[in-house]
Amino acid sequence: MAAVLQVRDLTKAFGGVHAVNGVSFEVHEGEILGLIGPNGSGKSTLFNCILGQLAPSSGEVRIDGRAITGMRPCDLNRLGIGRTFQLLQVFPQLTVRENLVLAGQEHQGSMWTRLLGPRDAGLTAAAERMIEFFRLTALAGERAGALSYGQQKLLDVAMAFMAGPRLVLLDEPAGGVNLTMLAGLRERLRAINESERATFVVIEHNMEFVMSLCTRILVLAEGRIIAEGAPEAIRNDPRVIEAYLGT
Amino acid sequence: MSGKRGLSLIFLLAAGVLVAAPFGLKPYGIYLLSLWAVMTIAAIGLNLTLGYAGQISLAQAAFVGIGAYTGALLTTNGWPLGAAFALAIVLCFAIGWLLGYPALRVAHHYLAFVTLSFATLVYLVLRNEEWLTKGVYGISGIPRPTLLGWSTKGPVDFYFFCLGVLALASLAAWWLIRSPWGRAFTALRENPIRALSLGIDTRRYTLMAFAIGSALGGVAGVLYAPLVQFIEPNAFALNLSFNLLLMVIVGGAGRFFGPFLGAAVSVLLPEWLRFSEGLYLILYAIFVMVLLAFFPSGLLGLAERAQKSWLRSSKSAT
Numbered sequence: 001m002a003a004v005l006q007v008r009d010l011t012k013a014f015g016g017v018h019a020v021n022g023v024s025f026e027v028h029e030g031e032i033l034g035l036i037g038p039n040g041s042g043k044s045t046l047f048n049c050i051l052g053q054l055a056p057s058s059g060e061v062r063i064d065g066r067a068i069t070g071m072r073p074c075d076l077n078r079l080g081i082g083r084t085f086q087l088l089q090v091f092p093q094l095t096v097r098e099n100l101v102l103a104g105q106e107h108q109g110s111m112w113t114r115l116l117g118p119r120d121a122g123l124t125a126a127a128e129r130m131i132e133f134f135r136l137t138a139l140a141g142e143r144a145g146a147l148s149y150g151q152q153k154l155l156d157v158a159m160a161f162m163a164g165p166r167l168v169l170l171d172e173p174a175g176g177v178n179l180t181m182l183a184g185l186r187e188r189l190r191a192i193n194e195s196e197r198a199t200f201v202v203i204e205h206n207m208e209f210v211m212s213l214c215t216r217i218l219v220l221a222e223g224r225i226i227a228e229g230a231p232e233a234i235r236n237d238p239r240v241i242e243a244y245l246g247t
Numbered sequence: 248m249s250g251k252r253g254l255s256l257i258f259l260l261a262a263g264v265l266v267a268a269p270f271g272l273k274p275y276g277i278y279l280l281s282l283w284a285v286m287t288i289a290a291i292g293l294n295l296t297l298g299y300a301g302q303i304s305l306a307q308a309a310f311v312g313i314g315a316y317t318g319a320l321l322t323t324n325g326w327p328l329g330a331a332f333a334l335a336i337v338l339c340f341a342i343g344w345l346l347g348y349p350a351l352r353v354a355h356h357y358l359a360f361v362t363l364s365f366a367t368l369v370y371l372v373l374r375n376e377e378w379l380t381k382g383v384y385g386i387s388g389i390p391r392p393t394l395l396g397w398s399t400k401g402p403v404d405f406y407f408f409c410l411g412v413l414a415l416a417s418l419a420a421w422w423l424i425r426s427p428w429g430r431a432f433t434a435l436r437e438n439p440i441r442a443l444s445l446g447i448d449t450r451r452y453t454l455m456a457f458a459i460g461s462a463l464g465g466v467a468g469v470l471y472a473p474l475v476q477f478i479e480p481n482a483f484a485l486n487l488s489f490n491l492l493l494m495v496i497v498g499g500a501g502r503f504f505g506p507f508l509g510a511a512v513s514v515l516l517p518e519w520l521r522f523s524e525g526l527y528l529i530l531y532a533i534f535v536m537v538l539l540a541f542f543p544s545g546l547l548g549l550a551e552r553a554q555k556s557w558l559r560s561s562k563s564a565t
Contacts, residue, residue, distance in 0.1 A: 051444065053440070053443075053444075072443070072448075073443040073444050074443050074444075074445075074446050074447055074448045074449065077443075077444055077445060077446035078446045082444075083444050085440075085441065085444075089438055089440070089441040089444075090441075091433065091434055091437045091438060091441070092437065093433065093437060093501075094430070094433060094434075094437075098430060101430070102427075102430045102431070102434055102445065102447075103445045105427040105430065105431070106431075106445065106446035106447050106448070107446060111428075111448075111451065114426065114427040114428065115423070115426050115427070115428050119425075119426070119427075159445065162445075163445075163446065
């Protein structure tokens with residue numbers, strides 16, 4: 001299997017603090033990789049370094065073998081890498097539909113055809129499909145800010161998939177989402193993973209969710225990878241229990 | 248009555264009033280209405296930069312000034328007003344683009360100060376570079392254009408000319424705001440980091456928001472010069488920048504019709520309050536303070552709230 005994402009020796013230091021400290025791993029096509037670890041272990045910083053939001057102090061990131069370190073987030077997104085953030089990030093003043101159209105629009109044509117060309121060529125239809133897929137039909141015309149937290153979270157995830165990305169990095173998709181909705185979210189993610197061969201990296205504190213969704217799990221503590229393996233193995237790893245699960 | 252039908256009814260009524268208004272007014276009233284049209288264009292530009300894209304600018308007066316001096320210098324030297332429009336648009340677009348670069352690094356009050364400094368700089372150039380601008384003596388005798396045999400010399404004719412330019416500028420702004428660019432501008436304002444992660448090139452859109460907003464300021468300036476027929480640097484000092492900012496905020500930033508209302512409040516309301524003689528500016532200031540303290544989303548925000556509660560009460564009544 002080809003590696004979609006390769007991270008080599010990635011380090012990010014804030015002054016003397018090494019938030020990410022020499023992390024290396026690979027993610028293969030179609031994989032759902034879980035990234036767990038205590039708060040402050042460097043998971044989100046790692047995401048931000050991979051996605052160009054932060055410049056790593058050293059190390060390298062490759063997508064499909066191509067070095068992307070230093071590229072801007074918007075260019076990475078147009079290469080087919082989507083993400084969601086730990087804190088909710090929808091556009092509250094826009095409707096659900098507009099949020100989704102916005103999430104897809106920059107993947108069509110150039111800036112000039114977006115201004116002067118035909119409006120919404122296929123975008124609205126794609127947004128409708130996404131709305132249906134994530135069961136947001138009744139809310140499509142509502143302003144995103146008026147939705148409940150869990151519904152906004154679903155929208156947030158749906159937006160990351162609007163452009164049909166190959167690789168999506170999800171930062172705590174289950175945080176604050178109720179159990180029924182959570183099962184639905186897991187089902188959706190699995191379906192996209194299977195039908196589109198989309199690859200995911202998921203940061204999550206909800207163990208039930210992460211263990212049942214992911215095919216492989218990395219455990220991060222103090223900026224380093226301390227364990228890696230299948231969900232069952234991770235659950236029983238004494239180092240992981242000490243650093244994280246046992247508490 | 249549905250919201251959409253109500254809105255188009257209000258729109259048609261307003262358009263009718265605007266067309267009929269000059270026939271019942273004295274020249275000064277017509278002048279004020281023309282000034283309203285000109286200021287609305289400048290405010291539409293600032294609303295694009297500030298209201299939609301969320302980039303504060305205190306430099307809009309500088310672009311009105313650049314436009315006005317471009318118009319005055321060209322037309323007093325025998326060039327047609329059309330050439331002045333073209334040059335002012337290109338000039339203000341380019342300078343506005345450059346002014347956008349600081350916005351890539353700083354935001355909010357820092358950006359306000361950067362743009363304020365720029366406005367001061369332009370003012371100083373207008374005042375001190377006498378070889379070009381005639382300094383504090385100003386430029387007089389600015390001619391009004393003749394279009395295909397239609398002379399706009401008279402106040403009513405020139406008012407309709409202003410109204411026509413306003414209509415064109417509004418259509419262009421409407422087109423832009425409804426395009427994917429408009430959505431991208433809103434995304435820029437609401438959450439630039441998320442926008443970036445969705446492939447939106449926030450750098451380019453920020454520069455564009457500044458450039459297009461500034462170009463509209465230039466258009467307003469080109470129109471302002473033949474309206475007053477005499478320009479001098481003080482007309483484009485910081486006062487005007489603050490006034491334009493007030494128009495956008497009072498009308499309702501980020502709402503399409505906000506600048507129309509805001510400019511009406513800023514240009515016309517002080518005149519209506521003149522019955523109170525010495526008190527009129529005090530009354531005006533109190534009105535603005537109360538409005539913004541209680542309705543920070545401006546007049547249109549207030550109207551939306553009123554409409555919503557009306558719909559709710561009519562729903563619960565049935």
